[in-house]
Amino acid sequence: MFKQTTWEKTLIFELSTSGRIGHQVGELSGKEKSLLNQVKQRISPKLLRRELPDLPEVSELSVIRHFTRLSQMNYGIDTGFYPLGSCTMKYNPKICDLVTTFPEAQNIHPYQDPSTVQGSLQIMYKLAKWLAELSGMSKVTLQPAAGAHGEYTGMMIVRKYHESKGSLNKKTEIIIPDSAHGTNPATATMCGFKTVVIPSNEDGCVDLEALRLAVTDKTAGLMLTNPNTLGIFEQNIEEIINIIHEVDGLTYYDGANFNAIMGKVRPGDMGFDIVHFNLHKTFATPHGGGGPGAGPVGVISRLEPFLPVPTVDFDPKTKLYFFQYDHPQSIGKVRSYFGNFSIILRAYTYILRLGYEGLIAVSEMAVLNANYMKTLCQTIKGFSVPFGKDSFCMHEFVLSSQQILKDTNISALDISKFMIDRGFHPPTIYFPQIVPEALMIEPTETEPKKMLDGFIAILRDISKFVYSDQEDQRNQILEAPCNVSVRRIDDVKAARNPILSYRMLKQQKE
Amino acid sequence: MTSYQRFIHPYLPQTETQIETMLESIGVSTIGELFSEIPEKLRLKEKLNLPLSHSEQETLLNVKKILGKNKTVDEISSFLGAGIYQHFIPTVVSTLLSRSEFYTSYTPYAPEISQGMLQALWEYQSMIAEITRLDLVNSSMYDMATALGEAALMCTRVTRKEVFLVPSYLQPERFQTLLTYTQGPGISVKTYPFDKETGKADLYALAELAKSHKNQLSGIYLENPNFWGVIEEDVQEVEKITHNMEGIFVVGIDPISLGILTSPGEYGADIAIGEGQSIGLPMNFGGPLLGIFAVKNDRRLSRAMPGRIIGISTEVKSSKRAFTMTLQTREQHIRREKATSNICTNNALCALASTIFLSLLGPIGLKRLAEICMARTTHLLEELRSIEGIKSPYFSGVPFKEFIFQLDSKFSSKELDFFLQSNNIQGGLSLQKYFPELRQCYLSAVTEMAKITDIDQFTQKIREFILKHGG
Numbered sequence: 001m002f003k004q005t006t007w008e009k010t011l012i013f014e015l016s017t018s019g020r021i022g023h024q025v026g027e028l029s030g031k032e033k034s035l036l037n038q039v040k041q042r043i044s045p046k047l048l049r050r051e052l053p054d055l056p057e058v059s060e061l062s063v064i065r066h067f068t069r070l071s072q073m074n075y076g077i078d079t080g081f082y083p084l085g086s087c088t089m090k091y092n093p094k095i096c097d098l099v100t101t102f103p104e105a106q107n108i109h110p111y112q113d114p115s116t117v118q119g120s121l122q123i124m125y126k127l128a129k130w131l132a133e134l135s136g137m138s139k140v141t142l143q144p145a146a147g148a149h150g151e152y153t154g155m156m157i158v159r160k161y162h163e164s165k166g167s168l169n170k171k172t173e174i175i176i177p178d179s180a181h182g183t184n185p186a187t188a189t190m191c192g193f194k195t196v197v198i199p200s201n202e203d204g205c206v207d208l209e210a211l212r213l214a215v216t217d218k219t220a221g222l223m224l225t226n227p228n229t230l231g232i233f234e235q236n237i238e239e240i241i242n243i244i245h246e247v248d249g250l251t252y253y254d255g256a257n258f259n260a261i262m263g264k265v266r267p268g269d270m271g272f273d274i275v276h277f278n279l280h281k282t283f284a285t286p287h288g289g290g291g292p293g294a295g296p297v298g299v300i301s302r303l304e305p306f307l308p309v310p311t312v313d314f315d316p317k318t319k320l321y322f323f324q325y326d327h328p329q330s331i332g333k334v335r336s337y338f339g340n341f342s343i344i345l346r347a348y349t350y351i352l353r354l355g356y357e358g359l360i361a362v363s364e365m366a367v368l369n370a371n372y373m374k375t376l377c378q379t380i381k382g383f384s385v386p387f388g389k390d391s392f393c394m395h396e397f398v399l400s401s402q403q404i405l406k407d408t409n410i411s412a413l414d415i416s417k418f419m420i421d422r423g424f425h426p427p428t429i430y431f432p433q434i435v436p437e438a439l440m441i442e443p444t445e446t447e448p449k450k451m452l453d454g455f456i457a458i459l460r461d462i463s464k465f466v467y468s469d470q471e472d473q474r475n476q477i478l479e480a481p482c483n484v485s486v487r488r489i490d491d492v493k494a495a496r497n498p499i500l501s502y503r504m505l506k507q508q509k510e
Numbered sequence: 511m512t513s514y515q516r517f518i519h520p521y522l523p524q525t526e527t528q529i530e531t532m533l534e535s536i537g538v539s540t541i542g543e544l545f546s547e548i549p550e551k552l553r554l555k556e557k558l559n560l561p562l563s564h565s566e567q568e569t570l571l572n573v574k575k576i577l578g579k580n581k582t583v584d585e586i587s588s589f590l591g592a593g594i595y596q597h598f599i600p601t602v603v604s605t606l607l608s609r610s611e612f613y614t615s616y617t618p619y620a621p622e623i624s625q626g627m628l629q630a631l632w633e634y635q636s637m638i639a640e641i642t643r644l645d646l647v648n649s650s651m652y653d654m655a656t657a658l659g660e661a662a663l664m665c666t667r668v669t670r671k672e673v674f675l676v677p678s679y680l681q682p683e684r685f686q687t688l689l690t691y692t693q694g695p696g697i698s699v700k701t702y703p704f705d706k707e708t709g710k711a712d713l714y715a716l717a718e719l720a721k722s723h724k725n726q727l728s729g730i731y732l733e734n735p736n737f738w739g740v741i742e743e744d745v746q747e748v749e750k751i752t753h754n755m756e757g758i759f760v761v762g763i764d765p766i767s768l769g770i771l772t773s774p775g776e777y778g779a780d781i782a783i784g785e786g787q788s789i790g791l792p793m794n795f796g797g798p799l800l801g802i803f804a805v806k807n808d809r810r811l812s813r814a815m816p817g818r819i820i821g822i823s824t825e826v827k828s829s830k831r832a833f834t835m836t837l838q839t840r841e842q843h844i845r846r847e848k849a850t851s852n853i854c855t856n857n858a859l860c861a862l863a864s865t866i867f868l869s870l871l872g873p874i875g876l877k878r879l880a881e882i883c884m885a886r887t888t889h890l891l892e893e894l895r896s897i898e899g900i901k902s903p904y905f906s907g908v909p910f911k912e913f914i915f916q917l918d919s920k921f922s923s924k925e926l927d928f929f930l931q932s933n934n935i936q937g938g939l940s941l942q943k944y945f946p947e948l949r950q951c952y953l954s955a956v957t958e959m960a961k962i963t964d965i966d967q968f969t970q971k972i973r974e975f976i977l978k979h980g981g
Binding site: 004009011012013016020021022023024025026028029031032033035036038039040042043044046047048049050052053054055056057058060063064066067068069070071072073074075076077078079082084087089090091092093095097098099100101102103104105106107108109110111112113116117118119120122123130133134145146147148149151152156159181182183185186187188189190191192193195232233235237238261263264265266269270278280284286287288289290291292293295308309331332333334335336337338339340341342343345348349351352353354355356357358359360361362364365367368369371372375376391392394416417420425426428431445446447448449481484485486487488489490491493494495498499500501502503504505507 | 516517519521522523524528529531532533535536537538541543544545546547548549551552553554557558559560561562563564566569570572573574576577578579580581582583584586588590592593594596600602604605606608609610611612613614615616617618619620621622623624625626627629630631632633635636637638639640641643645646647649650652653654655656663681683684686687689690691693694695696741743745746768769770771772773777792793794795796797798799807812818819820821822823824825826827828830831832833834836837838839841842843844845846847848849851852853854855856857858859860862866868869870871872873874875876877878879881882884885886888889892908909931936939958962
């Protein structure tokens with residue numbers, strides 16, 4: 001029986017007692033004190049802070065307890081099954097965490113002389129090579145900080161490509177399927193493009209006719225996830241890409257679903273020009289409660305000149321790795337420094353640990369687990385798979401509970417809350433938007449069959465409960481969750497009366 | 511007999527028998543059939559050039575061997591800063607960060623089961639709000655450079671104008687990132703100069719520049735302390751110039767400096783951005799970092815803000831406190847092409863590190879830390895001042911934890927670099943590459959990590975160098 005640890009939701013500010021400290025910062029020597037006084041006198045008094053910030057004053061143990069308790073009210077992959085579709089919540093190997101704590105990884109300043117950072121550069125160089133090989137791209141940058149940031153980098157490359165051909169004023173539109181991640185259209189906008197949304201066909205794939213109609217001389221490119229967000233492989237991918245290439249558009253591969261295809265098929269072989277990877281999904285680096293991640297981007301050879309600066313290169317003569325800034329056509333920089341090194345290092349370690357044969361096995365097991373669940377889940381009363389019912393899915397599938405909503409007025413949201421009570425993190429819900437009452441399930445390769453069976457059993461219970469004539473069984477779902485530290489939360493109140501900091505909370509109380 | 515030759519690995523739990531059973535349930539006989547949806551023609555046929563699987567022991571050896579080629583700042587006496595700083599990280603920070611309930615969770619989409627991370631991020635927002643005196647803080651951006659880019663975009667979203675003024679003496683990484691970010695929406699970035707004597711913003715030039723873009727000004731960015739390490743004291747004048755032109759006043763901060771310096775909220779900033787690496791994160795060769803983004807409590811601004819925001823609410827059926835992501839109608843997963851930003855994955859765990867760091871230090875610790883940085887920087891600056899052949903400080907403005915010194919043109923900075931390096935010292939960032947007018951100038955940072963002996967050794971070596979070269 002699952003029961004999340006529940007503690008009083010005391011704010012750390014409410015634990016504060018004036019005069020307490022949780023860490024002793026050093027002392028100033030006599031000489032330093034007098035230097036400080038001299039320099040302070042030179043600062044305009046207006047610029048000297050009169051009132052200290054109202055930070056909590058707590059002992060070291062209080063800090064430990066406070067955050068330990070918070071962690072106990074948080075659910076991670078290490079806690080249990082996390083089938084959050086599209087997010088690839090797989091086991092994050094501990095060896096990958098360990099290597100990031102080495103001083104040789106952490107205590108390195110980005111502006112150190114390149115001769116003193118050869119180890120870091122070698123890791124970056126190798127990982128970039130491996131990612132290029134896995135995706136069929138020519139060169140990879142590790143600079144982007146996240147998947148959406150990779151998309152941003154990719155779309156800026158699309159921009160720069162058309163600019164280099166003098167056609168940017170004409171090439172203004174990016175084509176995006178209606179099933180795409182929200183980051184795709186948001187990225188296109190940030191890069192100054194207009195989004196043209198095309199509807200999916202009845203199979204949940206790109207509608208070729210709709211695509212042909214949407215493609216014009218204005219088409220700068222296409223953003224596509226393959227397998228798409230429904231977990232379906234776009235079989236017409238070559239034709240889709242040809243249609244875009246015919247008008248000199250570039251094709252962008254959203255790598256969120258790369259976990260399905262490692263060693264099986266490569267975006268480069270499908271014809272894509274630009275690819276991003278989510279190291280925090282496919283390559284098992286933990287998501288940190290929201291980040292940091294890393295979103296490397298690979299490109300085909302003719303787009304190499306546009307990659308962000310610097311690139312990491314190797315000089316065979318000196319046998320030294322170095323940063324190459326001399327790329328006059330580069331899009332510039334998309335962030336400071338070179339990338340999220342500790343995430344890069346995790347991915348490097350992960351790939352080494354699994355190896356080529358292991359990565360293939362990862363994709364095979366991810367696809368096996370998803371198909372197994374899909375096969376069994378869609379036989380449960382009330383649930384269906386609206387797209388790709390009779391074909392094989394890749395690493396995830398989208399279940400719909402629309403029938404349950406129609407029959408019983410119980411929503412996908414209610415269902416997801418009940419899963420929490422049974423000790424599971426719910427799947428992604430209400431996405432992709434083309435599936436009504438969507439439950440997007442991605443089991444990943446690291447879950448044993450027993451866990452998958454346990455989850456399927458819960459869906460069966462849900463089906464039984466929603467169709468039950470016993471009020472208390474229906475209520476178990478409508479009242480869920482009960483076994484976690486809070487029950488359903490009033491989101492409307494949170495938005496209508498935003499209290500976004502302790503300062504705002506204090507103002508409200510006054 | 512099984513059809514599948516299983517790859518045995520601790521991360522892959524399914525046994526042959528289970529695989530068989532599962533394949534049977536699906537109604538296929540091989541795993542290969544599951545990939546039959548991929549057109550035959552596209553399927554990978556040749557073998558890829560990737561490493562073979564390494565055992566845990568082999569993997570560790572490999573990584574250790576490669577990383578062993580690095581020289582850490584522990585082995586060098588380093589005065590490098592320029593955006594990334596070496597600060598002490600209390601043990602408690604890494605202890606708590608290694609709670610895997612935190613770090614192996616995703617973005618808290620299911621709030622009831624993710625209250626721990628949500629509350630921690632709300633407390634992060636609260637602490638940044640306290641130090642900046644700006645009420646609305648998002649739960650992190652990637653770094654200060656992208657926070658600046660996003661701030662520029664936000665200024666244009668709010669004002670519908672497109673000229674954004676920044677110092678010409680901006681950290682190069684930030685400047686280049688800003689130039690990338692502003693291309694999409696067609697924002698024009700103009701730079702204002704610094705006063706050649708003090709190293710502070712040239713107010714007259716700034717005012718003139720602002721005037722010349724009177725009806726197009728979206729915002730003005732001022733960094734305090736600025737890239738030269740100098741404290742910008744005319745913040746109120748810049749605030750007036752900006753607001754008189756109906757622009758948005760954006761201030762870049764070093765969170766530690768706010769232990770002694772007046773907060774941007776108190777001098778009228780609309781947006782404050784900053785780099786949170788210095789409060790609880792290792793340097794990590796430049797990433798991951800923590801982009802701080804704080805905004806004045808104003809509806810016009812809050813609706814245009816990028817990034818995730820955590821709010822406090824209650825249970826639907828009780829008054830019990832609960833945390834949840836809020837104001838989501840600005841975000842990409844709802845607004846798609848109309849979103850205020852595409853940011854999704856952010857740097858939440860880094861924000862958690864900073865929250866723990868600030869909880870440990872408290873107001874007194876933060877102030878003390880700022881004082882130590884300032885005192886030690888002044889110490890090095892003064893030591894170097896006494897050396898003939900060195901102009902220290904190069905600018906007369908008051909430094910916080912960084913300053914510039916210049917090597918006289920009689921001497922070669924290349925030789926100095928080599929000399930210091932061979933003595934295991936990284937004396938600072940050579941600025942000439944980025945700012946040709948600052949010939950033979952170095953930007954040096956001194957934090958609480960610098961021991962008095964490091965400072966003495968550094969000055970001693972510079973003295974030696976000058977003597978050796980006929981000074």
